[in-house]
Amino acid sequence: NAGVTQTPKFQVLKTGQSMTLQCAQDMNHEYMSWYRQDPGMGLRLIHYSVGAGITDQGEVPNGYNVSRSTTEDFPLRLLSAAPSQTSVYFCASSRGSGYNEQFFGPGTRLTVL
Amino acid sequence: RKEVEQDPGPFNVPEGATVAFNCTYSNSASQSFFWYRQDCRKEPKLLMSVYSSGNEDGRFTAQLNRASQYISLLIRDSKLSDSATYLCVVNIRSQDDYKLSFGAGTTVTVRA
Numbered sequence: 001n002a003g004v005t006q007t008p009k010f011q012v013l014k015t016g017q018s019m020t021l022q023c024a025q026d027m028n029h030e031y032m033s034w035y036r037q038d039p040g041m042g043l044r045l046i047h048y049s050v051g052a053g054i055t056d057q058g059e060v061p062n063g064y065n066v067s068r069s070t071t072e073d074f075p076l077r078l079l080s081a082a083p084s085q086t087s088v089y090f091c092a093s094s095r096g097s098g099y100n101e102q103f104f105g106p107g108t109r110l111t112v113l
Numbered sequence: 114r115k116e117v118e119q120d121p122g123p124f125n126v127p128e129g130a131t132v133a134f135n136c137t138y139s140n141s142a143s144q145s146f147f148w149y150r151q152d153c154r155k156e157p158k159l160l161m162s163v164y165s166s167g168n169e170d171g172r173f174t175a176q177l178n179r180a181s182q183y184i185s186l187l188i189r190d191s192k193l194s195d196s197a198t199y200l201c202v203v204n205i206r207s208q209d210d211y212k213l214s215f216g217a218g219t220t221v222t223v224r225a
Binding site: 102 | 204213
């Protein structure tokens, strides 16, 4: 099993550009989520999904969209990138919901100029 | 007040030493508690869950104190490979569901 994969590993954007961060898992997990990690702060939940076709907002959803058309994939879209979105983004999956062990992808380091 | 607070450290200890640190949480209804380990520029990985009675996994011991709302992690006989950031994670009730709340991490550096 590859576990949770994310692409790209690194990305530089200009303010106003849009892009999609890809996330896929091959563990048949129902729950998937996106976090951002900034220095001195814990991981903050952006959006999450409890199954295909179901998504919901987390703590910091503004400026991001998600969709979950399959169990495996959970892409995160930045609509119009801003410097405040410079961060490391982690995708995670787990069985069930927030109770269980989260398996994280390797992360995407995003810089917005 | 942050939902989960940790001493950022760093804790610099020699090989073989014991190091311990705490994490406090604000929601008394929290049900589940975890320690994750994060190596530099890598993803977090589960180190251990924390049970009410306390639990050990090799050189690592986790304790939960519900009355004072903190959990602790103790590392015995530290190894160089224990150098990492340790994230405290607490399950917090949010509307109709629970979500995980992450502390900012405690950095441990073990020196030869």
